[in-house]
Amino acid sequence: MEKRIANIIYSSRWLMFPVYIGLAFGFVLLTVKFFQQIICVIPEILTMSESGLVLIVLSLIDIALVGGLLVMVMFSGYENFIAKMETTENKKRLSWMGTMDVNSIKNKVASSIVAISSVHLLRLFMDADKISDNKIMWCVVIHLTFVLSAFGMAYIDKMSKKHYS
Structure with a gap:
């Protein structure tokens, strides 16, 4: 009975699979939005102010950062919680995969x-x-909260590694 329960719990990790598929779909939507912004700015590029262009570029950078975050979470989460990603022999595996x-x-x-x-x-x-x-x-306060939280998590992680090493 105990072995059966353990197998059920272990198999339940596959319930995360639709979540990662949903993130992949979100990545597709993000990519569409990225190109939508580029297409919308092309007709106005010659009349647009420099600051307006910088704002558009910052939006594109923002989308790229979120996209990179999505890829990292999808790949690492899949490999950590579901199964190792097997790539075909002619495709190179990303160097960070399996290490996070x-x-x-x-x-x-x-x-x-x-x-x-x-x-x-x-x-x-x-x-x-x-x-x-x-x-x-308020935006600055929220940003500083993110910064302090990131430092706090990194510090706790460093201390726990030092403690358990």
């Missing part, structure tokens, strides 16, 4: 959130004349 544990994924996600928040904050500052000081203040 849950803590390193968590730290990379936290770092990515800080980077994404930084891009949002920069976009906000570029339009600061149109945004209330109160909103800017």
Whole structure:
């Protein structure tokens, strides 16, 4: 009976599979949005202000950061919780695949959130004349919360590695 329960629990990891498929679909949607922004800016490129172009580029960077985060979570999560990804012989395996544990994924996600928040904050500052000081203040506070959280998680991870090493 105990072995059967263990097998059921072990097999339940496959319930994460649809989640990773959903993330892949989200990545497709993000890619569509990326190209939509590029296509929309092309007709206006010659009349657009430099700051307007910088805002568009920052949006593209933001999408790229989120996309990279999605890929990292999908691949690492699949390999950590479901099964090792087998690639065909002629395709190279990404060097970081199979090397990220849950803590390193968590730290990379936290770092990515800080980077994404930084891009949002920069976009906000570029339009600061149109945004209330109160909103800017709260965005900075939220960003600093992300930064402190990322540092805190990294510190805890470092201390736990030192303690268990």
